[in-house]
Amino acid sequence: MSNKQKSFWSTPTGWAALGLIGAASYFLLVEHQQHFFEYLPFLILLLCPLMHVFMHGSHGHGDHKGHEEEASAPKEPETFQELTDKNEAYRDGYLEGLKTGREESIKTESDNER
Structure with a gap:
């Protein structure tokens, strides 16, 4: 039996979120195209810190397979x-x-x- 968790995006809630994001993006581009391109540089700058915050979850902080040797021998300060x-x-x-x-x-x- 696998303990691997299912990805959020492959759950029904994830599919619904993708649909909502797609619909919002469509109406943003179709109805507010002028405003969207006017603020696009600011949106790109806003995307940088958001990516930094949310993409740190993929580093695998709980998985320290390469550090067993270091952890087994306590190091004196x-x-x-x-x-x-x-x-x-x-x-x-x-x-x-x-x-x-x-x-x-x-x-x-x-x-x-x-």
């Missing part, structure tokens, strides 16, 4: 020193960026004084 050593390159780059920014700021100020 890293010490502060280990984290510091690990982030040494980041820290060096950050300090170099600060130094470069200060030099450019001083250079810009001296150019403005002239």
Whole structure:
């Protein structure tokens, strides 16, 4: 016996929802074509966050088959020193960026004084 759940869209409620969406889309395009194309760019921008929210359900957060080995051996938290050593390159780059920014700021100020 399979424990796999039936997809929402293949249920009678899903078919009804598809029919309602199709009918609404038809009347939107036929009766309100001018308004639809006028607001289409905004609808596309609205679609981005909606897709982001609703499509995260397909990631399978409950299925962690590849993580059995990691879960079987509990990992000790890293010490502060280990984290510091690990982030040494980041820290060096950050300090170099600060130094470069200060030099450019001083250079810009001296150019403005002239």
